[in-house]
Amino acid sequence: MKLIDNWKQAWKLKSVQVGAISAFFYALILFSEQFVQVWNITPQDLKNKIPENIAEWVGCFVGVAMVLARLKKQPELHEVNQFVTVTAGHSNSDPGAVNGKFNEADLAAKFRNAVAYYLREAGIQYKTDGVGITNQNLNAAIKLIKGSSVAVEFHMNAAASKQANGIETIALPKDKKLAQDLSKAVADVFGSRLRGDNGWIDQSQSARGKLGFISNGGLIVELGFISNEAELAQFNAKYWTAAKAVAMVLIKYEN
Ligand SMILES: [Zn+2]
Structure with missing residues (x-):
């Protein structure tokens, strides 16, 4: 593979940034359910030990993951008939x-x-x-x-x-x-x-x-x-x- 000449500056390119962001969100969608599950089984006293500002970030992250997990699950919900x-x-x-x-x-x-x-x-x-x-x-x-x-x-x-x-x-x-x-x-x-x-x-x-x-x-x-x-x-x-x-x-x- 031959890298483009200015690869060191590549991170500045919009296309690379967009690619990285979409890769991050794609990973988030893939692992969102697992992440929410791990968070749900984490004991409360362990959660209390997380410094306050980090806890806020983790909470925000869990929130986003939950939304993604819900969205990801949605198509399956319509397939399962509960009767x-x-x-x-x-x-x-x-x-x-x-x-x-x-x-x-x-x-x-x-x-x-x-x-x-x-x-x-x-x-x-x-x-x-x-x-x-x-x-x-x-x-x-x-x-x-x-x-x-x-x-x-x-x-x-x-x-x-x-x-x-x-x-x-x-x-x-x-x-x-x-x-x-x-x-x-x-x-x-x-x-x-x-x-x-x-x-x-x-x-x-x-x-x-x-x-x-x-x-x-x-x-x-x-x-x-x-x-x-x-x-x-x-x-x-x-x-x-x-x-x-x-x-x-x-x-x-x-x-
Ligand atoms: Zn019979």
């Missing part, structure tokens, strides 16, 4: 498992409505696959997953053995903790036991194989066995309370 999706398993044309006059799709819709009620009460943004008795199909439910921070679908289990019982949430490994919390919330209200790994079932370990709702990032909560008379009775008697407990888990997760 919860709650859907009911099966649909108005697919009842799912049936026991006497009760079918899975209707019970799941009731539960969805109750969870939605408590989310609304808490001021949480949410989307559902229908209101009242409307229960849209799986494709409609899967479409809602995209853009939601968390998506939960409600089902009831069924087995040939009337003794089969318990609560489980099927989810990807990344949602293990949330799955366990959801199962526990339901099980505590219904007085049921937890199935799988403390209420979590990894779909790769599930006998059902891959489920569209899970593969797309959702969680499926099995609210007990519709084929078990005691669990069905518990559901009908206490589903509002269980739905409230589920909503609390989701509200906590959102915040």
